[in-house]
Amino acid sequence: MRQYRQCLSALVLCLSATGLQAQQSWQTVSEHVDFIEQPAKLRFYDSNQVLIQGEQCALLVDAPGEFTQTEVFIAHLKEQLRVPLCYMLASHAHDDHLLGLAMVQKHFPDAQLIVHQSLGENFHLAHEQLNERLDGFAKSLALSQQRMESLSELEQQPWREKIARAQTRFKQWQALRFSSPGKAISQPTELDLGKLKVELLPFAAHTQGDIAVLVWADKLLVGADMVDTLPYPGEANYQAWLMALEELSQLPVTQVLPGHGSVLVTSDLTKPKVWLEAIVAHVKANPSADVATLVAEFPKHYQPQGDELQQRAYTMFLEAGIKRAKHTLNKKG
Numbered sequence: 062m063r064q065y066r067q068c069l070s071a072l073v074l075c076l077s078a079t080g081l082q083a084q085q086s087w088q089t090v091s092e093h094v095d096f097i098e099q100p101a102k103l104r105f106y107d108s109n110q111v112l113i114q115g116e117q118c119a120l121l122v123d124a125p126g127e128f129t130q131t132e133v134f135i136a137h138l139k140e141q142l143r144v145p146l147c148y149m150l151a152s153h154a155h156d157d158h159l160l161g162l163a164m165v166q167k168h169f170p171d172a173q174l175i176v177h178q179s180l181g182e183n184f185h186l187a188h189e190q191l192n193e194r195l196d197g198f199a200k201s202l203a204l205s206q207q208r209m210e211s212l213s214e215l216e217q218q219p220w221r222e223k224i225a226r227a228q229t230r231f232k233q234w235q236a237l238r239f240s241s242p243g244k245a246i247s248q249p250t251e252l253d254l255g256k257l258k259v260e261l262l263p264f265a266a267h268t269q270g271d272i273a274v275l276v277w278a279d280k281l282l283v284g285a286d287m288v289d290t291l292p293y294p295g296e297a298n299y300q301a302w303l304m305a306l307e308e309l310s311q312l313p314v315t316q317v318l319p320g321h322g323s324v325l326v327t328s329d330l331t332k333p334k335v336w337l338e339a340i341v342a343h344v345k346a347n348p349s350a351d352v353a354t355l356v357a358e359f360p361k362h363y364q365p366q367g368d369e370l371q372q373r374a375y376t377m378f379l380e381a382g383i384k385r386a387k388h389t390l391n392k393k394g
């Protein structure tokens with residue numbers, strides 16, 4: 062999910078507005094696996110992580126994309142590791158999963174970064190994303206500073222300290238750089254963590270390069286954004302995604318860990334599937350309708366009953382999904 066990037070136009074204000082100080086929750090979900098879930102109010106802004114530990118090695122899937130969260134996350138990670146962190150894996154290239162891994166690399170320089178081949182071949186995009194984020198911070202800080210200076214001396218007081226803190230952080234982050242991936246996969250790949258084998262499954266579904274992780278011994282699947290109950294379909298490969306969900310739902314697993322939201326069970330995989338199918342069917346059935354009409358006329362029973370945040374995400378994701386489906390169908394002619 063990316064809208065929190067818009068938030069960065071006023072970093073300091075934004076940090077307080079979204080309550081980004083909120084804590085991630087570390088949950089031990091099986092013998093070898095910890096699930097690190099974002100607080101509910103941040104579930105559309107930042108990603109969940111997964112830590113898998115064998116007897117010799119640990120594998121981390123994704124890192125929080127919001128850097129203050131990443132710092133907190135890394136401190137916890139160091140406490141939770143029972144074995145060396147040998148691998149870190151980017152489930153896909155979206156900034157809320159990928160960018161924090163640059164900070165994890167700084168703390169764990171010996172851990173090998175694993176990515177999908179499509180990201181590996183275009184890794185300059187990861188560097189660009191990171192630079193863009195850092196430029197965004199610089200601009201936000203300058204803007205916050207300007208805004209503060211326009212206030213009276215008394216009104217400036219509470220902001221002064223916040224901005225100074227943000228500046229200190231920003232200086233540390235400025236030096237962040239990605240190290241190149243150690244492994245880029247395009248085929249199912251087994252990884253031995255020491256008496257624990259995990260399987261990395263590459264797909265082109267939610268993006269051009271997704272990786273799911275199967276932990277056979279624990280009957281657990283790490284599906285990231287591919288399995289979210291309300292997934293972002295703006296870069297969807299619909300056909301491949303639907304096939305992937307079908308394939309994943311056949312696996313002998315009991316728990317499914319999404320990129321956003323709480324722990325799922327296998328039967329929850331029908332939720333994204335049904336919604337994505339409905340988008341494609343709706344666009345196909347109304348080939349001459351424009352995006353606004355398609356959004357307005359999309360069957361209302363798919364609208365989730367959740368809080369305001371969920372409603373906003375739903376509308377935004379639906380529009381992105383409809384645009385993407387129109388684009389895909391037009392290309393096919």
Ligand SMILES: [Zn+2]
Pocket residue numbers: 062153155267286293
């Ligand atoms: Zn994503």
